[in-house]
Amino acid sequence: MGESGAEDKPMVGGNGLVTSVKSIRSDIFTLRDRRSKWVRGLIDRRGKTKAAVALANKNARIAWVLLKTDAVYIAEDAAA
Numbered sequence: 248m249g250e251s252g253a254e255d256k257p258m259v260g261g262n263g264l265v266t267s268v269k270s271i272r273s274d275i276f277t278l279r280d281r282r283s284k285w286v287r288g289l290i291d292r293r294g295k296t297k298a299a300v301a302l303a304n305k306n307a308r309i310a311w312v313l314l315k316t317d318a319v320y321i322a323e324d325a326a327a
Contacts, residue, residue, distance in 0.1 A: 280323045 275283050289298040313320055 282323065 275286055286298055286302060289301055293301075309320065312318060
């Protein structure tokens with residue numbers, strides 16, 4: 248345990264969303280869809296860890312809306 252306390256803080260609270268998103272696909276840098284461009288820009292501006300947290304947050308919000316409204320998610324074509 249370090250004195251600064253930074254290394255004592257867990258990266259993920261309990262549901263594992265950030266952990267699952269931290270393995271951002273390596274082809275994210277070759278895909279041209281809107282979400283991939285957003286993630287690349289976020290990685291450039293804030294770094295991979297904050298981009299993973301932001302992407303997990305976005306995924307959770309999408310999932311919540313889908314569950315709450317019974318809507319259907321239609322993914323954008325990644326090759327577009």
